[in-house]
Amino acid sequence: MTDFRLVREVEYKQAIDLADKVFRKAGHVSMGTAFPQVFSAALNQSYGAFIDGKLVSFIGLVPSILHIGRAEVKAFSIGAVCTDPDYRKRGLANTLLQMIFEHINKSGASVLFVSGDLPIYLKQGCTHYGKMNQYKIHQGDLKVESSSYVIREMGQFDWFQLRKLSHERHVKYEQSIFELALLNEAAGFASIFKMKHKILVAKENEELKAFLVFGVPYESQGKADSRVIEWGGDPQAIPGLLAEAFTYDLNSLLFNVPAFEKDILSQLGALPMEELPFPGTMKIMDLDLLLSQLGPYFENKLTISGAEGQKELHFKQGTVTLSAKQLEEWIVKGSEDPDSQLKDIFPIPFPFPQGLNYV
Known part of the structure; x- marks a missing residue:
């Protein structure tokens, strides 16, 4: 008999082992290290399917608050979805997904974000969302003019100012100083590519003006293809931070910029780019609840x-x-009509999902 339920504190080791078995190879850090919020007994949100006490299928569930202008949207994200190869094609993950939906509805969240777009999610009403410009930047692509910014690695005395820059973003995940530090150290999304994080900051008159989080390989592997994870602050400082990232022996830097980040886009000028939807999918769990939570954004x-x-x-x-x-x-x-009078409102500017809060 299969037991579908919340994972208990003593069972998270099984969950981590299963996720490592499915997703990790030699050279990767453990999923438990990279995604502490997914395997958190303190949060106690993730679900599993058990057969004779053995965890055979798992879905990690993480709650968050999204800030969109003055609106606060209650959201969940799922990740580390995995089933032991010996127990697949039994509908275990689908049953867990139904329990996840019930959990979300009872919690007062209005949306669910999924890191993938497999048929199991699309059949349940998940859909692609958002619009972004994807840039693949190489050394020398950015023509950075001299400025008053001093660029350096983030130091141990910078957390208050970094949190201030993070907090000032119009669209963001809610992040405390501890969460910023924890998720930066965990480097969840970067870990998929066997990378850790570096944080560069731009400073002017003893004040941090901008920051950039990007991935660097665990070990030197020649010129690496990296990606930007998160950023914030003065858009005019971002090109200089991007250029400085190439001093870390990078071959290229993938930079996914949401279409609503118009100030950043203007700084990147005529660099070649590709217009794409956001990676992953989302599901509106309760439309009326979402509209209510978005009230301050519509005001x-x-x-x-x-x-x-x-x-x-x-x-x-x-x-x-x-x-x-x-x-x-x-x-x-958003509307398919390019002349829509509501194009500055829709689509809703949800935060980019492959940042520090990636699940």
């Missing part, structure tokens, strides 16, 4: 009324009537 821009199946969007230039399904599509992907 002075838009009001939404209507019953469950149909919504009216009232704005300065007029009114648009959408089905609930159409509104969900606008929320995650």
Whole structure:
């Protein structure tokens, strides 16, 4: 008989071992090290399927608060989804996913983010979302003019200022100083590529003006293909930070910039890029709850009324009537009409998922 339930404190070692078996190879750090929030007995959110006391399928579940302007959106993310190869094709993960949905609804969260886009998620209503520009930068691509910024590695006395820069971002995950330190050390997303983090900061008049988190290999492997993990602060300082990253023996630097980060995009100028949706998928768990949580974001821009199946969007230039399904599509992907008067509101600017808070 299979027992589907929350993973207990003494069972997280089994969860880590299973995730390492499925996802890790020689040279990788353990999933337990890279994703402490997923395997946290203190949070006690992750689910497993047990047969005779053995954990055979696992889904990590992590709660978070998203700040979108003045709005606070309650969200969950799932990751480290794995099933022992000997127990696959039994529907175990699908059963766990239904329990995850119930957990989310009871918790008051309105959205779920998934790091993948496998059929198991798409069949359950998860969808691609967001828009971004992907840049693959090489040394010399950035023409950085001289500036008053002093660029260096982050030091032990910088946490308050780094948290301030992180907090000032218009769109972000809520992060305490401890979370910033913990997730930087864990380097979850970078660990997939056998990398750890470096943080560079731009300083002016004894004040940090910007920061950049990027990956560097665990061991020297010649010129490495790296990627930017997270950034914040003065957009004008970002090109200098990107250029400085190449002093760490990088071959290239992948930089995924959300389309709503217009100030950063303007700093990158005419660099070659590719327009893509965000990586991963998301599911709106409760549309009305999400609209309520987004209320401060819509304030002075838009009001939404209507019953469950149909919504009216009232704005300065007029009114648009959408089905609930159409509104969900606008929320995650925006209107297909390039001349839409609401293009500055939709899609909703959700935080980029492959940053420090990647699950």
